[in-house]
Amino acid sequence: MASISDRLSPRARQIVAAARTLLEERGRAGLSMRNLAAELGMRAPSLYKHFSSKEAIEAILISIGFEEQAALFEAALERAGAPLAAMAAAYRDYARANPELYRLMYDSPLNRALLEPGSEEAAAAPSLRVTGGDQHLARAAWAFAHGMTIFELNDRFSEGADLDAAWRRGLDALQAAAPPAAAPRRRRGAP
Numbered sequence: 001m002a003s004i005s006d007r008l009s010p011r012a013r014q015i016v017a018a019a020r021t022l023l024e025e026r027g028r029a030g031l032s033m034r035n036l037a038a039e040l041g042m043r044a045p046s047l048y049k050h051f052s053s054k055e056a057i058e059a060i061l062i063s064i065g066f067e068e069q070a071a072l073f074e075a076a077l078e079r080a081g082a083p084l085a086a087m088a089a090a091y092r093d094y095a096r097a098n099p100e101l102y103r104l105m106y107d108s109p110l111n112r113a114l115l116e117p118g119s120e121e122a123a124a125a126p127s128l129r130v131t132g133g134d135q136h137l138a139r140a141a142w143a144f145a146h147g148m149t150i151f152e153l154n155d156r157f158s159e160g161a162d163l164d165a166a167w168r169r170g171l172d173a174l175q176a177a178a179p180p181a182a183a184p185r186r187r188r189g190a191p
Contacts (some may be wrong), residue, residue, distance in 0.1 A: 004064050012050045015040065016064070019057050023100045028108075031058070039119050039121040040147050058104060059114035065105045066115075070095055071124035083130040088145050095149045102153065106146055133177035134146060141174050 005013055018039045023031045033054050037044040051057045072090045080086030095102040131137040151157055
């Protein structure tokens, strides 16, 4: 199946790429139709030929973010001995690499009607798998990962806090609640 970006027209792809760059450079407040048009060397009304609103551009960025996360989560699970920890590491790494997109995706209300169909579900599917389909545990794991991630991005932990240790402790607790099928695989010969 073609990626979300591949399904866009070349000009729409250009607009989305510029919007993502602008978002990361200036934050959500700096992502305006006027700023985006200036970045592209065009007039703001021309953008409306491709996207109906700023919210539509944000929705496509969010959808692409979900698509990227789904691919990263799947790749992490393929090579994971500890699936929950692998997904959490991929989640954290994605947020640190794309902090403003991450904030757009997870730190404000989400207009699901504007998202590309199936994009959010694709990003959530791996976490449901590693929790044995337990939606409550999957939500708890996501809430833990989001809380840790947004506090780290916003520099809310005290200086010298061992965030890696906090992640391990939280993930160990969540993994203990996971069904046996979702438990980490042990290497041969390990007790």
